[in-house]
Amino acid sequence: MSAVRAGPVVDAHIHYLPPALLKAFARRTTPPRAERQGGWLVLDFGDGYVERIDARLVEPEHLFGSLQRAGVDVAVISINQPGVLRLAVPEARAVARDANDELAELVGQGRGALEGLATLPWQATDAAIEELGRAASLGLRGAMVCSNIAGRPLDDPAFDLTFGAAASLSMPLLLHPTVPAQVSALSEHGLICAAGFLFDTTTAILRMIFAGTFERHPGLKMILAHAGSLLPLLIGRADREYARNALPCALPEGRRPSDYLRRLHTDTIAGSPRALELAIELLGADRVCFGSDYPFGSQQEALGLVLAASLSDEVVSAVCGKNAAELFGLKPIPAAAGKAPNPAKQSP
Numbered sequence: 001m002s003a004v005r006a007g008p009v010v011d012a013h014i015h016y017l018p019p020a021l022l023k024a025f026a027r028r029t030t031p032p033r034a035e036r037q038g039g040w041l042v043l044d045f046g047d048g049y050v051e052r053i054d055a056r057l058v059e060p061e062h063l064f065g066s067l068q069r070a071g072v073d074v075a076v077i078s079i080n081q082p083g084v085l086r087l088a089v090p091e092a093r094a095v096a097r098d099a100n101d102e103l104a105e106l107v108g109q110g111r112g113a114l115e116g117l118a119t120l121p122w123q124a125t126d127a128a129i130e131e132l133g134r135a136a137s138l139g140l141r142g143a144m145v146c147s148n149i150a151g152r153p154l155d156d157p158a159f160d161l162t163f164g165a166a167a168s169l170s171m172p173l174l175l176h177p178t179v180p181a182q183v184s185a186l187s188e189h190g191l192i193c194a195a196g197f198l199f200d201t202t203t204a205i206l207r208m209i210f211a212g213t214f215e216r217h218p219g220l221k222m223i224l225a226h227a228g229s230l231l232p233l234l235i236g237r238a239d240r241e242y243a244r245n246a247l248p249c250a251l252p253e254g255r256r257p258s259d260y261l262r263r264l265h266t267d268t269i270a271g272s273p274r275a276l277e278l279a280i281e282l283l284g285a286d287r288v289c290f291g292s293d294y295p296f297g298s299q300q301e302a303l304g305l306v307l308a309a310s311l312s313d314e315v316v317s318a319v320c321g322k323n324a325a326e327l328f329g330l331k332p333i334p335a336a337a338g339k340a341p342n343p344a345k346q347s348p
Contacts, residue, residue, distance in 0.1 A: 008333035010324035013291025020098035057295035070299035083119035092121035104138040142172035147200040155211035172221035202230040227270035232278035267291030273309035289324040
């Protein structure tokens, strides 16, 4: 597979577990919790969903090494889900502040190679808005919002002011899955990550569309994780059900659910090149940003998926870097090699 000229590469979906959050998880006896077992870090998110990763991957030096090996010029780092959402409000507020300070410090160490997305105590609106403003003052570029807030849907009126604050600050929100609110049918066979994550993000975004969130906050920038989630397959059905009045809700001005998709961005974390092609077809080539899901995914494999899709050089260039640079307001980025890396030639 030949390398494709793509200019700078920006990884817009990459995670970091700051020491403050890791310590908070390590203190807990119930999920979410963290435990070191030899050279492994075991993250227990509850309901049978457990991630076991090489503990070295959470260290900054390994992050920088991975970026260099993969040829990623800039990484827009988000703090790992569920962030502080399942902590008591006083602890959530304190841990969010410390974690965001640590993220901002890491961004500074990156000398232009890193940007950051804050974690927020969404369960306490005043605290969430305050922390979002503080994150902006630290130079962080946006924040993460999970697909439910400890079981509460995102269209709950309690969260609307925080969405409004994000819109007014022009801070993009990465809509990332967490353990689904309706998890019982997924736990037994370990399907939370494989299937439940996408159900939950898809449900969350459809609820926000029908609840009028995007009407109330036209400036809201939302990145729906994982190649449009299930919308490439389901949005046509949602339009059909809406058209035949099977949904007990009304959108303004005769709009269809699919009319809101151009308000969204997404990433390239897809199960196959064809799935990525569908996401680009649905949202537009200017609304898709490269993402790797590091440390839960390989940056080299993620780049390989993009290059394996049937995309023009112009689209690859936009997806690999230009779209994210525009979305997050990044300064012009000089690419080290001027080309997207060829994963087949990278060291393992």
